[in-house]
Amino acid sequence: xxxxxxxxxxxxxxxxxxxxxxxxxxxxxxxxxxxxxxxxxxxxxxxxxxxxxxxxxxxxxxxxxxxxxxxxxxxxxxxxxxxxxxxxxxxxxxxxxxxxxxxxxxxxxxxxxx
Amino acid sequence: xxxxxxxxxxxxxxxxxxxxxxxxxxxxxxxxxxxxxxxxxxxxxxxxxxxxxxxxxxxxxxxxxxxxxxxxxxxxxxxxxxxxxxxxxxxxxxxxxxxxxxxxxxxxxxxxx
Numbered sequence: 766x767x768x769x770x771x772x773x774x775x776x777x778x779x780x781x782x783x784x785x786x787x788x789x790x791x792x793x794x795x796x797x798x799x800x801x802x803x804x805x806x807x808x809x810x811x812x813x814x815x816x817x818x819x820x821x822x823x824x825x826x827x828x829x830x831x832x833x834x835x836x837x838x839x840x841x842x843x844x845x846x847x848x849x850x851x852x853x854x855x856x857x858x859x860x861x862x863x864x865x866x867x868x869x870x871x872x873x874x875x876x877x878x879x
Numbered sequence: 880x881x882x883x884x885x886x887x888x889x890x891x892x893x894x895x896x897x898x899x900x901x902x903x904x905x906x907x908x909x910x911x912x913x914x915x916x917x918x919x920x921x922x923x924x925x926x927x928x929x930x931x932x933x934x935x936x937x938x939x940x941x942x943x944x945x946x947x948x949x950x951x952x953x954x955x956x957x958x959x960x961x962x963x964x965x966x967x968x969x970x971x972x973x974x975x976x977x978x979x980x981x982x983x984x985x986x987x988x989x990x991x992x
Contacts, residue, residue, distance in 0.1 A: 769922075807883075807968050807982025808923065856922050867913060868980065870922030 769871035771857050777877045778847055785843045786874045790859030797840050798868060799832055800856040808856050814840060847878045881907045883983040885969060891989045892959055900954040900986045902969030909971030912945055912952050913980065917966045923982075926967075927954075959990045 770789045778784050790797050795816050800808035811830065813821045816837040829847075834840040844851055854875050858868040886901035902912070911930045915923035929936040929945045929952070936943045942955040952971075956963050966987045970980035 805888075805984065807970075807984050808980075809982070810980065858922070867925035867928055869925065870915075873920075873922050875920075 769857055769859055769869050771855075771871040771874050773874060774872060775875045775877075777879065780847055780849060780878055782847055783843060783845045784847055784876065785841050786855055786857075786876075788840045788842070788857030788871060790839070790857070791869055792838075794859035794861055794869070795837070796860045797834055798858040798860075799840070799842050800858065802854045802856055802873070803852075811842075844876075847876075849878045852876055852878045881905070881981060883907075883969065883971060883981060885967075885983040885986045887986055888984070889987045889989065891991060894959060894961060894990050894992050896959055898956040898959050898963070898988055898990070900967050900969075900988070902952040902954065902971075902983055904950050904971050907950070907971060908947075908973075910974040911972050912943075913970045913972065914941075914943055914952075914954050915968045915970060915982075917968055917985065923968055956988075959988075961990045961992050964989050 772787045776784055797814045799811040801811055802808045810823050811826050812832050814834040817834050829845045832842045854873040856870055856873045858870045860868045882905045884903045892898050911928055913928045914926045916926055917923040927936055927938055927943045929943045931947055940957045944953045966985040968985045969983045972980050
């Protein structure tokens with residue numbers, strides 16, 4: 766499968782714990798995005814990488830959230846001290862740096878904080 | 880603040896009819912607009928992109944229009960099939976910086992056999 770992959774697909778954690786998600790983009794794509802989606806809503810932008818550089822973060826992104834893309838390939842999203850409000854689907858997408866090209870989304874990681 | 884509205888939360892139509900979904904935006908001047916399909920428990924799948932200087936775009940049974948004066952995009956599925964049942968998301972995008980998308984809440988389309 767040459768699409769975007771995300772692991773794990775599901776994560777259940779207790780409030781206060783840290784969690785980390787991984788995204789493997791399409792190999793030749795240099796742009797990588799993280800979104801969060803809650804039930805009945807569209808995806809909400811969190812952060813964006815071009816190669817290994819994190820170029821933009823949403824103002825809605827709490828300090829408890831951190832993302833990395835160390836070698837410009839896969840990316841990780843960590844949430845520290847999880848809260849129940851963090852429960853959502855976390856989506857990763859990738860694209861090429863072509864003028865306004867489409868984004869290819871992974872299947873998402875569903876996080877449930879109990 | 881920027882706002883994206885999709886016409887209705889849910890739309891039911893009879894198989895074979897044309898489905899028309901609406902996306903309106905305010906406080907926004909998008910350089911382009913994308914439409915995505917999302918099935919339950921899955922990530923969105925890209926369908927069509929239309930730029931601000933284009934009035935209409937087609938792909939097989941899909942057609943998208945973009946009216947920057949009305950600040951509206953219409954998404955049409957002709958000869959609809961039950962397999963078209965899904966949530967459809969519009970996502971205007973801005974110039975410069977990240978290519979991050981701002982999504983509407985989506986319209987859940989159900990095509991009834």
